[in-house]
Amino acid sequence: MKFGTKAIHAGQEPDPSTGAVMTPIYQTSTYWQKAPGDNQGYEYSRGTNPTRKALEDCLAALENAKFGLAFSSGMGATDAVMKLLQPGDEVITGNDLYGGSYRIFTKIFANYGIKFHFLDLSDPEIVSQYTNEKTKLVWVETPTNPTMQIVDIEAIGKITKAKNLLFVVDNTFASPYLQNPIDLGADVVMHSVTKYIGGHSDVVMGALMLNDEDLYKRLWFIYNSCGATPGPMDSFLALRGIKTLHLRMKAHCENGRAIAEFLKTHPKVDKIYWPGFTDHPNHEVAKKQMRDFGGMISITLKDADLQETFRIASNFKVFTLAESLGGVESLINHPATMTHGSIPKEVREKVGVVDSLLRLSVGVEDVEDLLEDLKNALA
Ligand SMILES: *Cc1c(COP(=O)(O)O)cnc(C)c1O
Numbered sequence: 001m002k003f004g005t006k007a008i009h010a011g012q013e014p015d016p017s018t019g020a021v022m023t024p025i026y027q028t029s030t031y032w033q034k035a036p037g038d039n040q041g042y043e044y045s046r047g048t049n050p051t052r053k054a055l056e057d058c059l060a061a062l063e064n065a066k067f068g069l070a071f072s073s074g075m076g077a078t079d080a081v082m083k084l085l086q087p088g089d090e091v092i093t094g095n096d097l098y099g100g101s102y103r104i105f106t107k108i109f110a111n112y113g114i115k116f117h118f119l120d121l122s123d124p125e126i127v128s129q130y131t132n133e134k135t136k137l138v139w140v141e142t143p144t145n146p147t148m149q150i151v152d153i154e155a156i157g158k159i160t161k162a163k164n165l166l167f168v169v170d171n172t173f174a175s176p177y178l179q180n181p182i183d184l185g186a187d188v189v190m191h192s193v194t195k196y197i198g199g200h201s202d203v204v205m206g207a208l209m210l211n212d213e214d215l216y217k218r219l220w221f222i223y224n225s226c227g228a229t230p231g232p233m234d235s236f237l238a239l240r241g242i243k244t245l246h247l248r249m250k251a252h253c254e255n256g257r258a259i260a261e262f263l264k265t266h267p268k269v270d271k272i273y274w275p276g277f278t279d280h281p282n283h284e285v286a287k288k289q290m291r292d293f294g295g296m297i298s299i300t301l302k303d304a305d306l307q308e309t310f311r312i313a314s315n316f317k318v319f320t321l322a323e324s325l326g327g328v329e330s331l332i333n334h335p336a337t338m339t340h341g342s343i344p345k346e347v348r349e350k351v352g353v354v355d356s357l358l359r360l361s362v363g364v365e366d367v368e369d370l371l372e373d374l375k376n377a378l379a
Contacts, residue, residue: 003177003246004246006058009057010058011059011060011061015079023239024050024288025232025233025235026045029044030044031044035063035291037357041219046229049224049231052235054239055070055235055242059242062242062245062253063180063182063189063209064169064180064183065182066213066216067209067210067212068209069209069219070205070238070329071206071207072204072234073205073206074100074190074192074195075101077206078190078205078206078210079226080208080226081188081208082109083220083222084136084137085137087114087377089113089134091118091131091138092127092131092141093105093141094140094149095121095145096149096353097144098141098192098339099335099342101139101141102342103342103343104242108341115323121156122282124152124159125234127159127160128159128163129207131159137167138159138167138269139168140153140156140167140169140170140175143173144173145335146297146299146339146353147351147353148274148297149282150275150285152282153181153289154289155259157185159187159375165309166348167186167187167188168190170191172189172190172191172195172326173296175197175245175249177196177249178287179290179370181210187211188208188210188215189208189210190206190207190208191207191239191289193255194206194324194326195326197238197241197326199241199245201327204234248364252294255295255362256274256293256362257293258297258367259371259374260272260274260297263314266378268302269300269302270300270356272299273298274298274335294345295360296359297360298357298359300357301356306355307332308313309355309357312358312378313332314376315377316332317377318330319360319374323338325359325361326361328363328365329368330360330365331358332358332359334359335348335358335359336348
């Protein structure tokens with residue numbers, strides 16, 4: 001089945017009890033048992049719920065995976081993956097990560113004796129260089145947030161396979177429409193469903209998709225034991241959002257391209273980060289592993305201090321100044337003080353997250369209105 005058909009149908013059969021075409025919201029915490037242990041596959045909703053199950057099967061299908069697990073946030077999903085590790089284990093990851101991922105690694109899991117190496121993964125060979133007998137996991141985000149670096153998933157997958165390391169890709173920025181890391185050699189795909197998959201800025205949710213049954217069982221054990229699982233109403237909203245994922249992504253990409261091209265030559269723009277430009281340092285890798293280049297664009301402003309950057313960021317009428325991304329509405333964000341505020345200044349500035357950086361999540365409004373808004377705000 002092709003992507004759009006899976007987005008609409010995967011995991012969803014008419015409800016067996018009523019024939020309802022849309023998966024019902026099974027707003028129940030518990031399930032009737034005929035005799036102790038004799039149930040219809042559902043016991044308690046922390047572990048399993050029919051609405052969530054439909055969503056998880058759909059999510060798995062979108063990433064060409066056998067198994068899906070939904071979590072109450074992207075961070076809940078990340079937390080579950082890290083709980084596969086033991087004190088003393090080491091993790092290799094990128095040097096430009098979502099702020100919350102950096103925070104959970106350095107402020108939570110470092111306290112449990114796990115060591116993290118934050119590296120520039122644009123040369124995949126660096127993974128071999130830093131691997132020792134304690135290395136267990138490689139965590140990659142691509143495109144990175146917010147500087148849109150591209151990491152070669154297939155090249156890293158070859159190394160992790162040879163060295164028997166678990167390879168996880170945070171695929172939030174690309175969405176499953178643009179990139180499928182499991183096809184390229186990843187073991188687990190992580191998503192913040194909050195972003196493109198949900199797509200309407202009305203749900204906070206995370207997901208893991210994977211093929212290995214033993215690993216799925218271990219992750220399900222953590223999910224059920226630790227309990228960061230989403231409720232049926234949110235699962236329903238995510239399922240509803242997914243039905244238009246392919247349509248939305250086409251529009252995000254189209255608007256993203258028009259806006260990136262407009263900003264590239266704008267006199268107020270210093271640097272622009274968007275993997276669709278042929279002069280982006282990893283454009284060829286992006287072309288190889290992504291279907292298109294998406295609607296996430298970051299820029300730095302010319303001769304702008306923090307005050308001037310704040311002034312411009314507050315000047316928009318159609319773009320909304322807010323954290324998050326991937327919704328139908330366009331958002332503008334100031335990473336240094338908003339999404340990446342938990343990363344120390346000297347660490348973030350090294351990878352380009354400077355005070356004059358703004359990140360755009362280009363929505364699916366009419367592009368003329370978005371261009372007009374940018375023109376006015378930057379004037
Ligand atoms: C938002 C985000 C997360 C965290 O997801 P939540 O749903 O906010 O917990 C992780 N990775 C990336 C790339 C994100 O953008």
